[in-house]
Amino acid sequence: MTALRTAALAAGLAGLLAARVAGQDPRLERLDPDTRIAVAVLVDSARASGLPAEALIDRALEGVAKQAPAPRIIAAVTTLFANLRDARAALGASATAPELEAGASAIHLGVSPAALTRLRVLRARQPLTIALSVMADLTARGVPADSAAAAVLALAGSLRDDQFLAFRRSVERDIELGTPAAAAASSSVRLGAGALTTDASTPGSPRPPRRP
């Protein structure tokens, strides 16, 4: 009976180990073993707390594709996890995965979580992905985080998503032409929604591929 008990125990342990390994996303096998364990823990934590784990996997895969060292990959995934958690706290439990990813990018670039919460209030019942992305994109283009947030919040009540993208293009064009980033954002806000030309097609007509 002792042998039987030992065999049963071994079977149970082997089953648990196999389930643990098999439950891991197979894409993570591209990472070295130590990095894989660290990333898998973060992915599990994200899933357990309702955060978009796919974003963490994507970031790790980006690091592997670019042959980044393991500590840098782990640091990037850890930072993203924290930013996603902050974005969810700011946007609320009903925020979608794209909203959280865009919000995390904005927070990473210095936009305050309070600005995200304010945007949620101003655009209640509307998707925030584009508005949050524009906030992050403008900051990445050099517009100070406070100015980018203020510009998006000022337009939040009046712009559609396609107009937000046109607003971003307008600011980018001004920056490329030499206007200081903060001034480009504020001048585009002053122009208002009416001056923003969009590439939105007539509803119901076939839509051509759009550019990033």
Add this chain to the structure above:
Amino acid sequence: MFERDDDTLTDVTARVAASLKKAVRLDPALDARVMAHVTALPVHRPVGSLGRVWSWLRRPRTLAVSPLAGLAAAAGIAAIVFVAARFGRTAVTPPAGDRTPVEFLLVAPRAASVMLVGDFNDWTASATPLHTAAAGGLWAVTVPLAPGRYRYAFVVDGKRWQPDPSAPPAPDDEFGSPSSVVTVGGTL
């Protein structure tokens, strides 16, 4: 003779009928006595082939297994769990109607090949090649994307990473070479 017999028969019939019409009084304890008797009877179950199998399955017995056989069984269970989890996973793909075609362009006149890598193809370098769309080194590919925010970059000639000059830069370039960002609107 016949008349007298008829009279007798009529009389008997009348008495029987009167007797039958009387209300029958049962002993109040009859039900309890009957049920006690029924409960005391032995239980008879039909024993068919199924019953014999069930009985065999329930009969305790000692099972002797060597440690080697136990480990083999453990390995088998582990293999089944692993294979089921590894290959039983199904990808959740949004319906094509929820996806927006996004065109990626790069001008690279001297390039022999250009690949698009990003969140949408698990950063697999060979998954999404661009094609030369026109003379002058214009490379293009159109990818249907679900609503979301994606990081991506181009890989030129299999080795040189390059962001999209016409798209917003990714918030950080913590991996050494910068990426770009595309956002697809809509509800998800």
